[in-house]
Amino acid sequence: MNEPTDTIKSHAPLRPSGIKPETCMACGTCSAGCPITGMEGFDPRKIVRMVLENRDQELIDSKLPWLCTMCGKCEHACPMGINIINIIRDIRGQVDRDKVPGQIHKGVELCLETGNNIGLPGEDFTFIIGDVAEEMAEEEGFEDFVPPIDKKGASLLHTLHNKLVNTQNEDLVHWWKIFHAAKEDFTMTSENWEGVNWGLFSGDDEAMKIIVGRIVDHMDTLRIEHLMYPE
Ligand code: SF4
Numbered sequence: 001m002n003e004p005t006d007t008i009k010s011h012a013p014l015r016p017s018g019i020k021p022e023t024c025m026a027c028g029t030c031s032a033g034c035p036i037t038g039m040e041g042f043d044p045r046k047i048v049r050m051v052l053e054n055r056d057q058e059l060i061d062s063k064l065p066w067l068c069t070m071c072g073k074c075e076h077a078c079p080m081g082i083n084i085i086n087i088i089r090d091i092r093g094q095v096d097r098d099k100v101p102g103q104i105h106k107g108v109e110l111c112l113e114t115g116n117n118i119g120l121p122g123e124d125f126t127f128i129i130g131d132v133a134e135e136m137a138e139e140e141g142f143e144d145f146v147p148p149i150d151k152k153g154a155s156l157l158h159t160l161h162n163k164l165v166n167t168q169n170e171d172l173v174h175w176w177k178i179f180h181a182a183k184e185d186f187t188m189t190s191e192n193w194e195g196v197n198w199g200l201f202s203g204d205d206e207a208m209k210i211i212v213g214r215i216v217d218h219m220d221t222l223r224i225e226h227l228m229y230p231e
């Protein structure tokens with residue numbers, strides 16, 4: 001019987017040395033290091049074995065790839081250097097977008113549309129940043145603090161995790177205090193400020209490229225050399 005060609009096994013990008021999953025020796029080291037092995041039948045060794053057996057559709061239809069946190073412990077531990085995360089992303093990328101669980105795909109759509117995963121309008125973003133900064137400036141030692149936005153030639157671009165401008169404003173203050181104390185010449189941007197790329201997690205390569213491209217554009221346009229990425 002001929003081997004099917006367009007399979008996860010054949011096209012999951014492999015790194016760092018082009019090692020193919022066929023080299024898996026079923027040792028289980030990946031499973032031993034995985035923090036969620038055993039949860040709802042999840043096991044990275046099992047996933048690699050299913051890929052080797054061309055059980056692609058079974059994997060695509062299952063919830064297994066969505067249980068993975070993409071922490072990378074499995075492939076760090078794998079003696080054969082098999083790129084398990086790329087395999088899992090490849091499976092995720094083949095799932096119909098309306099079947100992507102939770103709000104990951106919705107967040108991707110919102111990010112493409114509005115520049116952030118929660119669809120926060122620009123005027124609300126500006127208001128929140130100003131409000132949080134005002135509160136911080138009331139504290140001793142931070143009276144002169146003004147949050148830099150779209151500052152040309154800054155040293156560091158601070159991309160934001162959406163929760164910093166949503167439910168966890170106090171974490172935004174923590175970062176600003178650190179930058180202030182370190183005299184870090186940083187800036188945020190008024191548009192496309194999202195630093196969390198859910199295209200990465202949902203397996204959506206095209207969206208991931210667009211979202212990364214926006215950050216590259218910021219760095220080019222504002223002539224910034226260093227990037228702080230929240231995840
Ligand atoms: S650690 Fe690597 S070689 Fe061992 S079972 Fe897992 S994927 Fe296969």
Ligand code: SF4
Nearest residue numbers: 034068069071072074
């Ligand atoms: S990346 Fe996924 S499979 Fe690998 S150790 Fe982390 S949770 Fe487990």
